[in-house]
Amino acid sequence: MTARRITRGLAVAIAVPSAFVLSTSQALAASSALSAGPVTVTNTETVQARLDPSGKVEGARIYEQLAFVGTGKVKLANPVSTDSLRNLDSFGGFSVKDGKMAVDLSVNGEQRIRTVSDFDRKKLPIKVAVTYTLNGKKLSKPSDVVGKKGRLEAHYVVENTSAKTESVTITDGYGKQIVEEADVVIPMVGQLTTVLPPEFADVTSAEANKAGDGKGGTKLSFTATLFPPVGAATAEFGWAAEVKDAIVPEAELTALPVSPLESPTFKTAVSGYQSGAEKGADLVEGGTTLDSNLIRLRDGAQKLLSGLLQLNAGAKTLNEGLANQAAPGATKLSGGATRLADGLAELESGASRLRTKTGEAAKGADKLDKGAGELQKGAKDLAAGAGRLKTGTGKLASGLDEATGKAPALIDGLNKVSGGLKSVEDGLGQMYGGIGQLPTKAKGLHDGMAQLRAGIGSVGAEGTLLGGLESLKKQLAASGPGIDKMRGGVHCAADALTAVSKGKPVGTYDEACYGAAAAQLNGPAGALNVGPETNPVKKMILDSVIAQMGSMGDPVPDLDKPLPDSAKLQVALAYLKGRLTQRAVPGIAQLQCGLDNRVSGCPDSEPGLMQGLMAVDAGVTQLVSGVVASVQGGIGTSKDTPASKTLRGGVNGLQGGIGQIQAGGKTLLAGLTQLSDGADQLDTGAGALSTGTGKLKAGAGVLANGTGQLGNGLGLLAGGTGKLADGVGQAKTGSDQLAQGSKDLATGIGSAAEGSGKLADGLTTATEQAPAIPDGAGRLSKEGAKVLTKNGADTARDFGRRYSLLSAAADRAKTESMPFGSPEGATGATAYSLKLAGATGEGDRSWIRLLAGLAVFGVAIGATSLLRRRATS
Structure with missing residues (x-):
């Protein structure tokens, strides 16, 4: 069915208008590919035959044309019909050998050779x-x-x-x-x-x-x-x-x-036949796989039937065990669980009373243990303090000894600091002079900013950035009317093409598109164009061109998005106008405002690059002047004091302070020596205090251990009674759950017994119906999969035959489509x-009119002779 649909669709859709073929054959010859070499050659053969009204061939001729395009020498042999071979371009003849016309010429641009000769009518295809x-x-x-x-x-x-x-x-x-x-x-x-x-x-x-x-x-x-x-x-x-x-x-x-x-x-069609053959092969493969799986399904169904028989027997045994044995036992278990729950309730009440009394004794032991612990902690703290005192006095003595030894080094360091301050004073003097040279070095920065401002220029200055942008903005703004004229021209062209393709009523040609011709087209001249174009190929071309032009009323796409590929010419022109006038021109205006906000229409609140450069230029001058004055003032002079609040004044003050620190260092060294001797005596007394507090700590530990053991014993007793009460409570809860569970078990086993009976009945039904599965799988394999495989093979062979016929026909078209063939390397084409x-x-009527005329002429001659004889007599 698919092959027939493809065949019918192509047979209806294909049209080869003769007028188009014959009128464009020479154009095709002249416009063939120009990349094959210095001179490209195209050979066309057009066979024209004269037939009588019944179709019998009365004569045939073949027109040959060789078209040359390029520059260079051409030498070739063109196969031709030599029967009455004639030159259609001049009176000269041709050199023909072995049925081939020799051509030897120089080409510069375009040149052609045309011939005509008789064609053997028996060879018409x-x-x-x-x-x-x-x-x-x-x-x-x-x-x-x-x-x-x-x-x-x-x-x-x-x-x-x-x-x-x-x-x-x-x-x-x-x-x-x-x-x-x-x-x-x-x-x-x-x-x-x-x-x-x-x-x-x-x-x-x-x-x-x-x-x-x-x-x-x-x-x-x-x-x-x-x-x-x-x-x-x-x-x-x-x-x-x-x-x-x-x-x-x-x-x-x-x-x-x-x-x-x-x-x-x-x-x-070609791809359809090729694809059809492949799909047929896929169908064969799928059918074969399906058949194999159906055989497996049949074998598996037979095994399933055997398993169902065994499962049916097991279900019956399960039903008997649940109904006759498990259900009565579950009922007895439920009664015993209820009695166990009652006994555990009494045991839980006694355990609760014992836990209450034991807890009161444990509280007293806890208080005693707490007091002993606090005593032990105080003893520990005392011993620790004595140890820290001994350690601290030892470290104090050691530290004083070290300080006494390093005091001379401190004095030497202060001497070095004094020398360093002198170097700082010298450096600040040099810095004061260097800062004064900064204004001269900033001149290059001012010059660069002046050049930038000159390059930005103004909207009226040619050769500047703002002037160029202003010119570009004006040119883009002026493009709108030009594009509107282009759209109007495209609209008129589409209207004219539509008139040719579909006809246009007289009186509908407006002067806007047709000008002075509108008056003629709205009269007798326009009446000739009423009705659609009769040439289907020309109409197809015209309608295609009209569709590409589009309509003035088509919506313009979003200007902020790319133009869709499907947009028509008039929409593209409108889109171009919008992009230029609504996007490009405002964008350039914004760019001008960004360069200089003094341009007309720019907001004063938003300064441009020009304003920024002017502000930077002024700021550089202010910055350089301010920095020089500020830095020199901060450095100060050599005579400044700390009261002057300058760097050099501070250095001068530091130098004086260093002298005072050197004198105080000597006094500190003597005091450190006395303090070291007192620390040694304090270390000795701290050792005796540490020994006494150690003995106090040992006694407090013994008391704390005893009260702790008493508390532990009472705690264990209270914990044991608590665990007994908790265990009894848990046992009672478990017995309650056991009683309820045993009831649920008895109910569930009853339901299970009932369900197992239904399961046994269902398996019996399944066992009776299961034999239909392997039988159905076997039939599906025989009547479905194998038929599917055969149909797939037939489809693949049918489509494969069609594709092979097309391929063989294509081979003949390449080698035999031209009656005589083309010269080597030339492009050939043929039309019949x-x-x-x-x-x-009309032929018979012409003979009758001729005979009648001869008869009348004869009568006239006879009458003239008779009159002459009478006149002479």
């Missing part, structure tokens, strides 16, 4: 046969139609006669290569057109595209895809009409060879034009 029927009766020859009246029918049969038997290789659904013999044609597409005169009424056709010819007649166009499997080697179509004084109209068949593997029109003559009876 396409033929036409026409039959006519009048009022249901077939006519023996077309001329019998002339002058008749009634319902006239014409039947055309167009056949591609290029078929020859070739071997094609097909891959079936199982991956095997199969070779078959098939008729392969040179693939062609064609179109037959004819125009029925205005006297033909009620024209009907099941296959043709109908349109008016602009003169009252009816133009019929039949299209045909003349190669399988997309189409067929033979196509049939026709028309019928009511006639009076009938004639046989002329007709023309044009055909072009095509390559289905390269033509964009047929790529869908078969013109069927009409029959109007």
Whole structure:
């Protein structure tokens, strides 16, 4: 079904208008690729045949054209028909050898050579046969139609006669290569057109595209895809009409060879057939896998049936055990658990009373233990204090000794500090002079800022940043009207193309688009354009161009987002205008304001870069002047004192203080020596105090241990009675839960017994129905999976055959599409034009008129002679 749909769709969609083919063949030749070399060569062969009204060939000619584009020397041999070979461009002849025309010339730009020669009518790859029927009766020859009246029918049969038997290789659904013999044609597409005169009424056709010819007649166009499997080697179509004084109209068949593997029109079919073959192979593989799994399902179902039989027997045994044994035992367990709960309740009451009395005794022991502990702690603190006193006096003595030894070093350090302060004083003097040079060094910074301000400039100064931005803003702002004119022009062009494609009523051509021509187009000239374009290819091109232009009313996309790829020309122009006038121009204005807020329209509250540079320039001057004065003032002079609050005044004060510290250091050294001797005596007394407090600590520890042991004993007794009461309480709680659980167990076992009975019944039903599973799996394998596999193989083979036929036809199109072939390295193209003559009876009428005229002439001569004889007599 898929293959037939693809075939029918392509056969209906493909059209090759003859007028378009013939009018553009030379253009195609001249515009071929220019990248093959210094000179590119295109060879076109157009075969024109004359046919009588029935389709019999009366003569044929072949027109050859060689088109050269580029610059350089060309030397080639072009295969041609040598029968009556003639030059269409001049009176000169050609050098022909072994059926090839020798060409040797120099090309500079574009050049062409055209010839015509006779073509063997027997070698035409396409033929036409026409039959006519009048009022249901077939006519023996077309001329019998002339002058008749009634319902006239014409039947055309167009056949591609290029078929020859070739071997094609097909891959079936199982991956095997199969070779078959098939008729392969040179693939062609064609179109037959004819125009029925205005006297033909009620024209009907099941296959043709109908349109008016602009003169009252009816133009019929039949299209045909003349190669399988997309189409067929033979196509049939026709028309019928009511006639009076009938004639046989002329007709023309044009055909072009095509390559289905390269033509964009047929790529869908090729890929569809190739994909269909692959899908068929996938279907075979899937069907085979499905069949294998169904066999496994059948075997597993048989094992399941065996297991269900065993499970059914076990369920019956479970039901008997639960109902006859477990349920009565659970009832007895529930009664015993209730009696155990009552006994534990009495035991819990006695244990609670014992725990209360033991707790009161334990509280007294706790108080005694607390007092002994506090005594022990005080003894410990006393012993620790005595130890710390002894240690401290020892450290004091040691520290005084160390201080006495290091005092001389302190005095030496102070001497060094005095020398360092002198160095600081010298450095501050140099710093005072260096700071004074700062204003001169800041001049380069002022110059750089002046250059920056000059570069920013103003909106009226050319060559500056602000001047350039102002010019750019004006140019962008002025682009809006120009783009509007472009949109208007595109709108008028779309209107004109629409008028050509679909026709336009007279009176609807406005002067805005058509100018002075509007008056003519709204009158007789416009009446000629009423009705749609009759050439389908030209109409398709016009409609495509109109669609790309779009409409003035189409919505403009969001300017802050990229332009969509689907946007039409008029929308793109509107988007461009918005981007320039609504985004670019305001952006440049903001950039100008950022450079200098004195530009017109800029807010005064937001200074620009120019204002910032001016402020920085002024600030640098103020900063340099202020820093010099401030730093020099902070450093001070050599005569300053600490009261001056300068660095040099402070250094001078430090130098005086250092002298006083040196004198005090000597006095400190003497006092430290006396303090060291007193510390040694204090250390001796602290040792005796530490020994006494150690003995007090030992006695307090013995008392604390005794009271602690008493408290522990009472605590253990209270804890034991408490644990006894807690254990009894827990035992009672457990017995209550046991009693309730035993009741629930008895109830649950009863429910389980009932459920096991239902389980046994369900398993019995399942055991009875289970045999249907392996039987169904077997049938599904035989009637489903295997059929699916076969259909997949048939599909793969059918699509593979179609693809192979297209591939073989494409090979013939590459090598045999041209009757004589192209020169080596040239691009070739071929077209066939078969013109069927009409029959109007004008030839017979001309003979009758000639004979009548001769008779009248004879009578006139006789009458003249008679009058002359009478006059002479």
